[in-house]
Amino acid sequence: MDIQEFKEAIEVATGAALRFKDAEDGGTCNLDSPVIMLPDGIKARDTRDLKDAYGRPLIEKVGGGIWKGWYFVNVPLYGQANRRTKMAEAASKSLEESGIRSSVYYQMD
Numbered sequence: 001m002d003i004q005e006f007k008e009a010i011e012v013a014t015g016a017a018l019r020f021k022d023a024e025d026g027g028t029c030n031l032d033s034p035v036i037m038l039p040d041g042i043k044a045r046d047t048r049d050l051k052d053a054y055g056r057p058l059i060e061k062v063g064g065g066i067w068k069g070w071y072f073v074n075v076p077l078y079g080q081a082n083r084r085t086k087m088a089e090a091a092s093k094s095l096e097e098s099g100i101r102s103s104v105y106y107q108m109d
Contacts, residue, residue, distance in 0.1 A: 001039040001099065003046050009098035010050075010058060014075045016094035017087040021076070025083035029109040032084050033077060034091040035062055035070045037101040044071075062105065072105065080109075 001009075013034065036059070038044065050058035052074040059071040075091045077084050088104050095102035 001041050003042060003050075005098075006039065006042050006047075006100075007050055007058070009095060009100055010073060010075065012098060013073065013091040013094040017075045017077065017091040020083060020086040020090055021078050023079075023083040023086050025079035025081050027081035027085075029080045030084060031105075031107040031109055032088040033105045034073045034075060034088050034095060035067070035103050035105045036073055036095055037069055038071065039100050067105070070103075070105075073102075 017034075038047075044059075044061070047057070047059050052058050053076075056074050059073055062070040062072055073091065073095065075087070077087050079087070085104075085106075092102040092104045
């Protein structure tokens with residue numbers, strides 16, 4: 001995968017997340033977010049110039065422990081409960097379908 005394909009996969013994932021922007025938002029408050037492992041051919045330094053709509057880095061390192069090597073993907077995530085979870089899960093599924101190893105980082109607030 002090259003950097004352009006990577007960026008396009010995240011754009012498709014953004015669209016998948018946005019399909020749930022008006023979903024019901026009851027339930028536990030959370031910080032659920034899609035996460036990825038960088039695909040072969042993509043290094044973190046290759047993504048430095050990729051920004052989301054708000055000027056934030058498109059991906060950000062999750063941290064250590066069991067998440068070592070994983071990156072948050074800054075797609076739109078509206079709401080704070082069920083809606084956010086649905087959006088994160090839709091983005092993650094889309095990324096997987098694009099050939100990028102993805103999961104959801106689930107965290108209750």
